[in-house]
Amino acid sequence: MKKYLIAGLGNIGEDYAETRHNIGFKILDALAGASNISFKTDRYADVAYLKVKNKELVLIKPSTYMNLSGKAINYWLQHEKIPLQNLLVVVDEIALPFGAIRLKGKGSDGGHNGLKSINQILGRQDYPRLRFGIGNDYPKGGQVNYVLGEWEAQEITDLKPRIELSCGAIETFALAGLNTAMNEYNKK
Numbered sequence: 001m002k003k004y005l006i007a008g009l010g011n012i013g014e015d016y017a018e019t020r021h022n023i024g025f026k027i028l029d030a031l032a033g034a035s036n037i038s039f040k041t042d043r044y045a046d047v048a049y050l051k052v053k054n055k056e057l058v059l060i061k062p063s064t065y066m067n068l069s070g071k072a073i074n075y076w077l078q079h080e081k082i083p084l085q086n087l088l089v090v091v092d093e094i095a096l097p098f099g100a101i102r103l104k105g106k107g108s109d110g111g112h113n114g115l116k117s118i119n120q121i122l123g124r125q126d127y128p129r130l131r132f133g134i135g136n137d138y139p140k141g142g143q144v145n146y147v148l149g150e151w152e153a154q155e156i157t158d159l160k161p162r163i164e165l166s167c168g169a170i171e172t173f174a175l176a177g178l179n180t181a182m183n184e185y186n187k188k
Contacts, residue, residue: 001051001054001055001056002054002055002056002086002174003055003056003057003058003080003081003082003086004055004056004057004058004082004086004087004088004173004174005058005060005073005076005077005080005082005086005087005088006028006031006057006058006059006060006088006090006170006174007024007060007061007062007069007072007073007076007087007088007089007090008023008024008025008026008027008028008059008060008061008090009021009024009025009062009066009069009089009090009091009092009114010022010023010024010025010026010061010062010066011065011066012061012063012065016148018150018151019147019148019149019150019151020092020134020146020147020148020149020150020151021066021092021147021148022092023090023091023092023132023134024061024089024090024091024092024114024132025061026159026163027090027130027132027163027166027167027170028048028059028060028061028090029061030163030164030166030167031050031057031059031167031170031171032048032050032059034167035050037049037050039059039061041063043075043079044062044063044064044071044072044075044076045060045061045062045063045064045072045075045076046060046061046063047059047060047076052171052174052175053175055174055175057170057174058076058080058082060072060073060076066113066114066117067113067114067116067117068117069089069114069115069117069118070117070118070119070120070121070122071117071121073087073089073118073121073122074121074122084122084124084126084127085127085128085178087127087128088128088129088130088170088173088174089114089115089118089127089128089129089130090129090130090132090166090170091112091114091115091129091130091131091132092112092131092132092134092147093110093112093131093132093133093134094133094134094135094136094143094146094147095110095131095133095136096131096132096133096134096135097133097135098133098134098135098155098158099132099133099158099159099162100132100133101130101131101132101133101162101165101166101169101185101186101188102130102131102133102186103128103129103130103131103169103173103178103181103182103185103186104128104129104131104182105126105127105128105178105182106125106126106127106128107125107129108125109125115129128173128178130166130169130170130173132162132166134147165185165188168185169181169184169185172184172185
């Protein structure tokens with residue numbers, strides 16, 4: 001059975017649970033919840049195993065905090081013997097409008113500390129990622145407070161269908177490949 005590592009980035013703890021920066025956790029929670037599976041705490045991450053047709057998705061929510069995400073991802077890639085092209089990192093993105101999703105096969109960290117950690121520890125940038133737009137409606141110098149801030153009431157209402165769309169993109173990535181997933185979801 002072909003395995004995939006789906007890593008949703010975020011920060012552990014109640015203080016961060018509903019912040020924009022934790023959208024990776026939120027998407028993986030929705031994916032697991034839709035299949036009635038739950039996460040269990042393991043080394044460097046909360047982990048759940050999801051079977052989708054003939055594929056196994058190893059879902060991880062790193063417990064290393066955002067800035068050390070690479071440590072958890074590197075460990076689970078090796079532990080599960082998953083090739084780099086079968087990794088998908090789910091991450092928040094201020095350069096995209098709220099709710100927009102973009103799948104890419106590689107790229108820079110764009111100033112994102114989670115991606116910076118992954119790039120540094122893996123020593124490369126050519127791994128797939130799903131970027132979820134959180135917008136950039138903050139004053140100059142206010143990025144940290146915005147990213148670590150909680151969703152606005154209207155955003156919470158609009159979030160559910162965008163999270164469901166992201167879950168579909170993850171399953172398509174595993175079942176049909178990155179290019180098909182990009183073609184199908186990058187325009188929605």
